[in-house]
Amino acid sequence: MKLVREITVDNFAGGGGASAGYELATGVPVDVAINHDPDAIRMHEVNHPETLHLQEDVWDIDPRDVCAGRPVALNWLSPSCTHHSIAAGGKPKNKQLRAQAWLAVRWAATVRPRVQILENVKEFQSWGPLLKNGQPDPKRKGLTYKTFVNALRRQGYDVETRVLKACDYGAPTGRERFFMAMRRDGRPIVWPEPTHGAPDSPSVRSGKLKPWRTAAEIIDWSIPCPSIFERKKPLAENTLRRIARGIKKFIIDNPNPYIVPPDKVVFIARQFGQSIGHGADEPLGTITAGGMGKCQLVTAFLAQYHNETTGNEARGQTLDRPLMTLDTSNRYALVTSHLVKLRGQNIGQPVTEPLHTITAGGLHHAEVRAFLVAYYGSSVGQTMDSPLGTVTTHDRFGLVTIHGTPYQIVDIGMRMLEPHELFAAQGFPPEYIIDRDATGKRYPKSAQVARCGNSVPPPFAEALIRANLPELCKDVPYKSGHQLELRLI
Structure with missing residues (x-):
């Protein structure tokens, strides 16, 4: 025994x-x-x-x-x-x-x-x-x-x-x-x-x-989140529509959109072709370009693709909450919005060029990719080099006010979450x-x-x-x- x-x-x-x-x-x-x-x-x-x-x-x-x-x-x-x-x-x-x-x-x-x-x-x-x-x-x-x-x-x-x-x-x-x-x-x-x-x-x-604990904790910010406008194969219209609705719900209409932490945002910024740099000891979300005070920041949310969305519904979430339930398919995509602080018509420029003089009609000076997101009918947005869509009595474009400061969306990145x-x-x-x-x-x-x-x-x-x-x-x-x-x- x-x-x-x-x-x-x-x-x-x-x-x-x-x-x-x-x-x-x-x-x-x-x-x-x-x-x-x-x-x-x-x-x-x-x-x-x-x-x-x-x-x-x-x-x-x-x-x-x-x-x-x-x-x-x-x-x-x-x-x-x-x-x-x-x-x-x-x-x-x-x-x-x-x-x-x-x-x-x-x-x-x-x-x-x-x-x-x-x-x-x-x-x-x-x-x-x-x-x-x-x-x-x-x-x-x-x-x-x-x-x-x-x-x-x-x-x-x-x-x-x-x-x-x-x-x-x-x-x-x-x-x-x-x-x-x-x-x-x-x-x-x-x-x-x-x-x-x-x-x-x-x-x-x-x-x-x-x-x-939040979804932001599990995001690997060092992984590239490429621009949706530079893909070899353009995204499907339904996917663009989901992104647009998500940006409206989680960034534009959100009084406190999730701002990528300062020590993480540099990875995303570099992906958009601007070595704008950022130190962890700088104020949240402030990225200086050439020391001239043109402040930029990155906001982010998760888009969810469990099924087709209808109407103005946006499936997804901000990153300051726990991630929603996972299933056996990867249905979550990280969407980042690269924002630039507006000063009149100033929408920014790469720091690889001398600082441009910005005039009241300075839209043509912008060297960053710009994108305005419209939210009516079948439109999923427009680039800045085309005439502005019909303006209605409601603000329908990608202009974001964060804590009283106006920003404009100049690029959008998207990638699926990785297994790890x-x-x-x-x-x-x-x-x-x-x-x-x-x-x-x-x-x-x-x-x-x-x-x-x-x-x-x-x-x-x-x-x-x-x-x-x-x-x-x-x-x-x-x-x-x-x-x-x-x-x-």
Whole structure:
């Protein structure tokens, strides 16, 4: 006979979001990771080499064989959410994929994990039978879910659920997920207290909580954001329209548009062909050209491309909030607006030329790219070298007033967010490997983004594990009643 420690299992392990959170909390890797996808297993393996990896369908594995008599402290389950989510629209639902959650009952009935945690979309609670056309039966909404919960309780588990937001636990994304906590050891289920909150909330102002981490934190400002007017292949009209609407909503009509920090803006400025320079010790947003006081700055926002926009709708966000929920496609683009401070008709010039004399009719002196964005009809804007469009009683052009100072948009850059930025938004550690597997095989960007969209934000897992399994965690003092379960075999 010998004493054996409890083990932890990550079912539907994917690229390793829950496992990364477990390791952040405990300082050690999960013992077993299970997934049918070889690419997911290989990404998990390169980041968690000490874990036992099982590339199998979760239903083809007998939990008793996996555990070999060892007690299970935690069984984490992240069953497919696609066929529960409303994001799939009117597409038929797959009954088999919706049934993946029943794995929790199988593990409960065979090896009786002390704690199980399941995560999914919040629509999981409406899980019920499907009609013949593959759509949920509205008359039996939630019926299967109730049966599922009752089956767990019959196995001796206490069951509680919550919908949590990742930004409340330190991830710079607003991803919202449903969590079901199940435990059979007689201890209470504990829901972690938020560590972050809205910047204007009383809890943040009083210092009780930290402010939400923002999308701006995960942007790699050193990556070029090329001008949309110098592309070899012009952007589609619908994309230009989205950009125009975003500029109107998030910059022109926004009394406090996001201004790129002074120590970052130089990278963007250089991309627009002006070595205008900027020091981190200079006032926010002020960039001097030749010391002559022609102030310039860069504003930015994220455009979102989940579907076609209609009317005057603009999908996207400013950068002073957590990034919106990610999915398996890269649908976020960074849009930057290069602004120049207006002094009469002065719209600026490159610093590589002697300072020009600016007259009242000085538009022809401008050497920077200029673009006015119109917001009516089908127009998406015009260049400055064409006649000004019809002026109506409403200001419809790209003139921006920031804190009482007028600016004019002289260039616009756009690029899609890179995979490492998206993983950072999910809360993955910066050292997490996302571009290659354990064999050295490189992953294309599309595969990296898909793995990110399917992932559990690690801060979720870390917070839940610290709250419910403190005896496993590092930097957590021992408390009476919280101890590892050891079993004779």
